[in-house]
Amino acid sequence: MSISRRKALTILAAASATAAPARAQTGWPAKPLTIVVPYAAGSATDTLARLMAEQLAPKLGQPVIVDNKGGGNGSIAGTFVAKAPPDGYTLMIATAATHAGNPNLMKSLPYDSLADFAPAGFYGFIQFVLLVRADAGMDTLPDFIKRAKAKPPLTSGAGTPSARVITATLAERLGTDITYVPYKSAPQALADLLSGQIDMTFADVSIAVPQVKAGKVKALVMASDSRSPLLPEVPTFQEAGLGQFALDAWFVIMAPSKTPPEIVARIDKAVQEVVTDPEVIKRLRGISFEPKRKAPEEVRPFIQSEIEKWGRLSKAAGIEKE
Incomplete structure (x- = not known):
């Protein structure tokens, strides 16, 4: 049975539209990926x-490179990734500080925490402790x-926006x-604490435990609603x-x-395979990181x-945007 030329073109167009996502998914990744870290090497974020x-490398079939772009409370890395081509090859480890803290601490933030990013794999939490x-x-x-109520005021090093708000x-x-430094x-704040340049710091448990x-x-004291398994004797704020x-x-x-949804979904699937692997869970918990799954629709x-929570805490603590 013959068909008209117009009908044939319509069928071909529909077939191409159906096949396009499949081609995008099977053709990606065709080169190494880069994960941008918003803090210096040696930080908990860098370790994770x-x-x-x-x-991720064996699951995605390509090398995954880590690129540290510290500074600006993580805003340098955030801006870089927000403006990167949306092709799935440039990713970022976003944190509570970069995506919930910065909107409440910075007057001019070059990116929008929600509008400029596509969540591609939520994978857990880590706690802070006063040292x-x-x-x-x-x-x-x-x-x-x-001592904190005596004079002169204590000096507190804050290597992340989180540490600043907690202090x-x-x-x-x-x-x-308490004087904020x-x-x-x-790690830089912790180094100056050890050398006597500052009096205190709130550090993530992963870098704190070896020094303890x-x-x-x-x-x-733990800046959390639960104690750390690695520091079980340290009480929470409430306790x-x-x-x-x-x-x-x-x-x-x-x-x-604007990264294609099928690429975002593939990254998310790979991330969740990682954080549900028993051996990886054991390694993560060994550095006091608690893996946790969140479905993509839950992340935004x-x-x-969290942005609203940081806003309430910043206002209550009298922190003004800088």
Whole structure:
């Protein structure tokens, strides 16, 4: 049976439209991927990114390169990825600080945390802990509070926006001043704590535990609603009488917005295969990272709620945008 030329063209067009996503999915990736890390090498984010890159490479069939672009509270990395070609080859480890904190701490943020990104794999949380030097005479939280209320004010190094907000919240609840000292990364702040340049810092548990075990620092309180399995003796804010408080770091792989949905879905599937692998879970928990699955449709509402949470905390602590 013959068909008209117009009908034939219509059928071919429909077939091409149906096949296009399949070609995009099967043809990608055709070259190495890059995961941009918003903080310096040695940070918890960097450690997690390298582990993720190692695990994603065989699942995606291409090498995955880690590129550290620290500075600007993570906004340098965020801006770079937001403006990258939406082809699935340039990704970012987005964090609570870069995507919930920065909208509340920076007057001029070059990217929109929701509009400029496509969530491509939520994979878990990590906690923060208050650290002081072991020889600082603040062996217990009551010792710390007594010193914090004395003069001169304590100096606190903040290598992430999270550390800054936690410190400001603690100062507000204690009714005292704590001088905020900005750093490009948590490891840099911790290094200056160890050398005596600052009095305290809130660091992620993964970099804190080795120093605690070495006897170089004291861990006094968790900025979370639960204790850390690696520091089970350290109380939470609420247990310490400082009121309910939790500002955990979370991590999600982001692609630029307008990245083809089938590519985003493939990355998300690979990420979830990684964080549900028993051996990977064991490795992640060994650095006090708690893997957690969130479906793609849950991620945007979660980030929106976190932006609002950071706004409330920043306002209560008297932090103005800079």
